[in-house]
Amino acid sequence: MDVLADNWSVYGEGFLGTVELTVHSSLLALGLGFLMASFRVAPVRALRAFGTVWVTVLRNTPLTLLFFAVLLGLPRFGLVLPFEVFAVLALGCYTSAFICEALRSGINTVPPGQGEAARSLGMTFGQTLGGVVLPQAFRSVIPPVGSTLIALAKNTAIAGAFSVTELLGTYRTLNELGYSIIWTFIWIALGYLLITLTISLLFHVLERRWGVAR
Template structure:
């Protein structure tokens, strides 16, 4: 079993490097986009609320594989051509941002409405109230569920292997073509994901304890 890893070390390193890069880039975009969507969901402007709700409802109820299909095969029909890696980032970010949005919105709902009313009473605009009063408190409560979404994103990156991206999910098929046992390959892939996800899980637990202590 160890030979499967040592003989193909370069493959494992390159594939997991791509996986981590997908996680970092898609995660960063999802956090920004999800926070903006969360702001839209609580906006006093009906058009923004409707657009945010429609986006979240559509993406949360669409399988991620379908999102990949739409991006990978629909974008080229619109003459939008990127690398497979970029397509994977777009699909993962679009999908994950919907879940980040709901985590942020749940955090916003934990902030007492009286604080927003007090901010408006002293003349603060909606944008000022949201960014200076509500979001700083909401994000503190939203951090643990957001971390759960990021952990799920780390696992979802494996779907990119079916769309031309050479990441960890593609290791099994590649080694099978080389004649190595598929079971051995999957064991090492699982170990690799534990190494990637474990720091995220530990961070989530620490943040959860920090949130509990701050209340």
């Protein structure tokens, strides 16, 4: 049990690395997911096609393969960035496909008459989507979006295999120092549990305040 007390800085650095990856990737995923959901329901065929391709490709690509493509492929085209940024891009883009589908499902729950009424008042597609449809859809997508971001937090563990500082990667250092692998992983698991429970609590509060009444 001394592994945590003796290596607080190692665990702390890994924990903060995972938190940063989770926060930055979540923001990117939410932004891209909202954009792609808008494309998926847009009246412009080209935008709908782009959104469909984005979701289809990313949802059916293994995340590890996407990491290889981003971290090893992009530098070959002259795009050289810190590995942490590449990891955020891979995690954010991958998760955005699932966020997009959750949002689109929520949009489909809004009665068509709402959009028709808004358009009859002269509102544009963007105004209708942002001012009428999405505020209503948001209430029904809080639980699935929360579950998706919890999955993202756990997926950050893949980044450790690509020289990115995160929580799971601390086991290598501690294993080399001769600490018990069992206690090492127990503390790592508790770290992930703390992060995922925090996300779960946040979305529970959002659901109680704005979610659909059951």
